[in-house]
Amino acid sequence: MKNEEHQVVPYRTYAMILLLLLGLTFLSVAITRIELGRLTVAGALILASVKATLVLAYFMHLKFDKPYIRIMVAFVFLMFAAVLAVTMLDYVFIR
Amino acid sequence: MAHAVYHVEHDDPEGSKIGMWLFIFTELLLFGGLFIIYSVYRYLNQEAFHLAAEELNTATGTVNTVILLVSSMTMAMSTTSLRKNQKKMTLGLLTTTFVLGLIFLVNKYVEWGVKFHHGIFPGSESMKELMGQGEILFFGLYFTMTGLHALHIVVGMVIMGFAFVDVRRGKVDANRASLLENAGLYWHLVDLIWIFLFPLFYLIT
Numbered sequence: 001m002k003n004e005e006h007q008v009v010p011y012r013t014y015a016m017i018l019l020l021l022l023g024l025t026f027l028s029v030a031i032t033r034i035e036l037g038r039l040t041v042a043g044a045l046i047l048a049s050v051k052a053t054l055v056l057a058y059f060m061h062l063k064f065d066k067p068y069i070r071i072m073v074a075f076v077f078l079m080f081a082a083v084l085a086v087t088m089l090d091y092v093f094i095r
Numbered sequence: 096m097a098h099a100v101y102h103v104e105h106d107d108p109e110g111s112k113i114g115m116w117l118f119i120f121t122e123l124l125l126f127g128g129l130f131i132i133y134s135v136y137r138y139l140n141q142e143a144f145h146l147a148a149e150e151l152n153t154a155t156g157t158v159n160t161v162i163l164l165v166s167s168m169t170m171a172m173s174t175t176s177l178r179k180n181q182k183k184m185t186l187g188l189l190t191t192t193f194v195l196g197l198i199f200l201v202n203k204y205v206e207w208g209v210k211f212h213h214g215i216f217p218g219s220e221s222m223k224e225l226m227g228q229g230e231i232l233f234f235g236l237y238f239t240m241t242g243l244h245a246l247h248i249v250v251g252m253v254i255m256g257f258a259f260v261d262v263r264r265g266k267v268d269a270n271r272a273s274l275l276e277n278a279g280l281y282w283h284l285v286d287l288i289w290i291f292l293f294p295l296f297y298l299i300t
Contacts, residue, residue, distance in 0.1 A: 008178040009171070018168040025160050025293075029153065032298040044294035051290045059171045059283045061276075069116060076120045080127045087131055091138055 007064045017058045024051050111273040115280050122247075126288050129240050133295060136232050143229020148300040150215070151237070155206050156297030159199055160289065166195035167286040170255075170279050180269050182262065189259045189275075192282065196252045203245050207238075237296055244292060247285045254278045 028047040032040050057063040062070050137144045173188035207216075214221035217238055222231055258278040261267040267274045 009175055011172055011175055014168050014171045014175070018164060021164045022161060025157065025164065028294060028298060029157055032294070032300070041299050044298050048290050048294050052287055055167065055283055055287050055290065059167050059286070060280055065112075069113070072116065072120075076123055080123065083127070084131055084134060088134060088138065091135055 009058070009061070009064065013058065017054055021051055021054060024054075106271060106273075108271075108273050108276075111277060112280075115277040119280060119284050122284060126240075126243070129236070129243070130291065130295075133236050133240070136229070136236065140229030140232060143227055144233050145300055147226075147230040147233035148296065151297050152206065152209075153297050155202060156293050159202050160293050162195050162199050162202070163286050163289050166192045166199070167283055169195065170282045174272065174276055174279050177262065177267070177272050177275055178269050182268075185262055185275070186259060189255060189262070193252055193255055193259075196248050196255075200245060200248060203241065210234075240292055241296070244285065244288055247288070251278070251282045251285050254281055 024047050028044050031043045031047070034040070036043070056073065062073060169188045169192045173185050173192065176182075176184035176188060210216065214225075215234055216222075217235060222234065226234075255278050258267060258275045261274055
């Protein structure tokens with residue numbers, strides 16, 4: 001029978017991840033209060049990406065899933081990044 | 096024996112999971128397109144987006160972020176309690192998640208209501224008089240993207256409702272957790288999108 005050992009993630013882990021996510025949220029609010037121009041945008045987006053990674057890895061269980069699911073998800077995000085980058089190249093260099 | 100018909104209910108947790116992820120990919124591309132539109136318009140109208148974003152209330156956005164993050168945790172915890180056969184705990188956590196989703200929507204309703212009151216809504220005449228093209232674009236994207244996101248919250252809550260009923264009936268349990276886990280994946284997707292909407296609209300001014 002398929003009674004493969006399903007990894008049960010303890011409540012504690014989820015609570016810790018939530019604390020991390022909340023900390024990063026308040027950090028990004030604090031950072032964007034300071035006027036840093038372009039750095040503000042970069043800082044806020046980097047923090048958002050870290051938060052997204054935490055949600056994907058722990059809440060969405062990717063950390064405990066088989067590698068091929070992780071590869072699929074990573075591929076979709078990379079494809080989105082590539083499309084965004086190519087689109088922006090058009091506007092930055094052609095206009 | 097030879098005539099006996101066995102109806103074996105097909106249960107394939109891994110298949111369900113992959114199916115859900117494939118669906119999530121289409122959702123990511125749907126919002127991805129909107130994020131690309133946002134990036135291009137922001138690049139072309141930097142000053143206007145800067146001014147328009149100041150109109151949004153950072154406190155409201157932060158409160159809604161906290162609500163969604165907490166709800167994502169309670170949702171994730173409900174899958175743990177299901178695996179541990181703690182049915183009451185699972186139902187309690189699902190209810191908590193549902194209520195948090197509802198509070199998020201109420202906040203959104205109030206937030207939009209205030210904007211409408213100030214004459215900021217799609218097709219508003221006063222916007223055409225008072226604002227430039229870039230600011231109108233910003234608010235167009237704001238209403239489209241947060242509106243589509245709110246619609247996903249509603250859908251997530253409906254799926255959660257189905258999961259709740261089936262957990263209570265015992266159709267979803269520790270050995271057949273797919274429905275609850277997929278409801279969870281969907282809810283976290285909604286959280287994931289908000290994680291990017293929040294800085295793009297409320298923080299970066």
